[in-house]
Amino acid sequence: ESITNLPLGQFYAVTADNRQPFYNVMGGLQDNGTWVGPSRTREPAGIQNDDWRMISFGDGFWVLNQADDPDLYISESQGGGVVRTDMRTREQQSIAPDARDSDGPATEQKFRFNWNAPVIPSPHDKNTIYLGGNVVFRSTDFGRTWAAISPDLTTNDKAKQGGAGGPVAFENTGAEYHTTVISLAESPLRAGVIYAGTDDGNLQMTSDGGKNWTNLTRNVAGLPANSPVSHVEPSRADANLVYASFDRHQLDDLRPYIYKSTDDGRTWRNIAGNLPEKAYVWIVREDPRSANLIYAGTELGLFASFNGGANWIPLNMKNLPNVAVHDIIVHPRDNDLIIGTHGRSILIFDDATALQQMNPSVLNSETYLFEPRAGLRYTQRFTRYGIGDKVFTGQNPPYGALITYYLKNKLDPKTTVKLQIYDANNKLVSESANVPKEAGLNRAVWDLRYGGPRVRRPPTDEEVQFTGGPRGPQVLPGTYTVKLTVGNQTQERKVEVRIDPTISVTTDALQLMQDMTLKLRDMQSATNDALRALDSIKSQLQFIERTVKDRSTEPPKELLETIATYTKQIEALQGRLARPDGGLGFEGRAQLVDRIGGLFFAIDGTNAAPTGAQRQYFNELQGEYQTRISEVNKFINETVPKLNEALRRGGAPNVLPGKPVAENP
Secondary structure, three states, X not given: OOOOOOOOOEEEEEEEOOOOOOOEEEEEEOOOEEEEEEOOOOOOOOEEHHHOEEEEOOOOOOEEEEOOEEEEEEEEEOOOEEEEEEOOOOXXXXXXXXXXXXXXXXXXXOOOOOOOOOEEEOOOOOOOEEEEOOOEEEEOOOOOOOEEOOOOOOOOOHHHOOOOEOOOXXXXXXXXXXXXXXXEEEOOOOOOOEEEEEOOOOEEEEOOOOOOXXXXXXXXXXXXXXXXXEEEEEXXXXXXXEEEEEOOHHHOOOOOEEEEEOOOOOOOEEOOOOOOOOOOEEEEEEOOOOOOOEEEEEOXXXXXXXXXXXXXXXXXXXXXXXOOEEEEEEOOXXXXXXXXXXXXXXXXXXXXXXXXXXXXXXXXXXXXXXXXXXXXXXXXXXXXXXXXXXXXXXXXXXXXXXXXXXXXXXXXXXXXXXXXXXXXXXXXXXXXXXXXXXXXXEEEEEOOEOOOOOOOOOOOHHHHHHHOOOOOOEOOOEEEEEEEEEOOEEEEEEEXXXXXXXXXXXXXXXXXXXXXXXXXXXXXXXXXXXXXXHHHHHHHHHHHHHHHHHHOOOOOHHHHHHHHHHHHHHHHHHHHHOOOOOOXXXXXXXXXXXXXXXXXXXXXXXXXXXXXXXXXXXXXXXHHHHHHHHHHHHHHHHHHHHHHXXXXXXXXXXXXXXXXXXXOO
């Protein structure tokens, strides 16, 4: 029996596409091939293992897909085993530059490929990709043909290219090949500026697309000889800025090495600084939206520098253990921080804006509200049942707009923190005081809805689990204002709401849907107000009855009959508004408040205009609502005074009826 309740995937590399409405994540796993799966799903339960698909077999490493054809992938397994896969047809073709087998000693191979040979896309041309062996290959037709654009960029040390293993048996599987390229990068700002790092300590650079190469290693001051270049990171903000990390753990040196050059590689300085002594570095990554924010994936976890490498702090995020981080990307559209780990699979930090906007001014602020990412309105629905209890489920991001804010200090328990959403007309849409208020970064979620209806009584846990609890109508796409109030200080930001781009729906349809659900919500609120008013009067009568019985062995018969008569009238009114309390299941016909709620959920459950039948039913419910609320108001205005007169005659106190209920909410 297999119980998949803990993610133990060992990813070497990760990347992502730009599918709508949710991007896919893909990456290669030790011993388990290359896979692709969604970053979120429409399933409220989360992301299932079955949502993932294998792209290619073997030990999985690098993978990329075609920008214009997201079902077309190029992936690489051990020893430069590059394949192109069409996930629609399952057609898969080997496209390695050398079609010969790669078994045997490295000296017998025409080209040498590392166990984890890099294959990367050009940031300048969707059809151009690069592959590292002992030389750099370039393809301008997405892998159909290749050309070597460099000489051997390694030391080509023959002593490190013999047979591996022995003396009993040799192990020439390709995992042991040395003197190979292990990192590749092309400058995002200058086409043809390419960096190649080798496992024997060479950091090579070309500025002319491969015609001429320069070994920059001698410029890296203080770097021990033969240091494998684990990653090269040309800047997206400065054409002369480049980072490089070096990993010497196979040389019994676990120290971190990260270098930075601001002059096109002519000089370098070590910026590993205060990283832990044994945190050897797999990758260094510049944030694409904040050039001073640098991430370091190390054997001891994820670190960040907010000042270009001057100092580092561990990113102790929720659910992220101290595990080896082999790859880091920031999604170009959704701005999520995606982390490929070697032992805890892939983790996603939703919306890296707070990290990107963090600076000394923010940290010195008592409160700071970050700019929210747009919230996406889409439909969630369960489609999977009976899958068992021992299935691993990945977490979906929270539905709605993430609101991130910083609190410098722990707040006094009496200090209120309130989150409000306003529409373009400055009308209050939603308000919540039940938000986190810890020192440091906090997150709340606006569910892209108006406030829910007023309730008769708080829902039970079972009701919340079954229905999700009371909720308000969905807001229309557009721009809204977020207001965060901490004590007597208020900050505000704009947040955009967008509709699922994969569905076809008109603005008029969404407006009609909202108009009807807002009216239904208000009818629910008023009906529950009526029920609470009746509940209160009934409760007061029950209290009077108990008190009278407790104080006298022979309570006034006429008074008890009065209480019983009016209690029956109240229960009759309640029974026309809601099912009686204490019934089993769905006993009896659904009454007004239940039918209002049923129509609300039917209309609200999709992004489409209400049907003709729903509109007709809505009109019927409006008529019944006005009749029933009128009956309750008549009882409050006309019957309760008579009740109180009868109570006074019996020596009992008045009941308090409350205010009449709005008949046109």
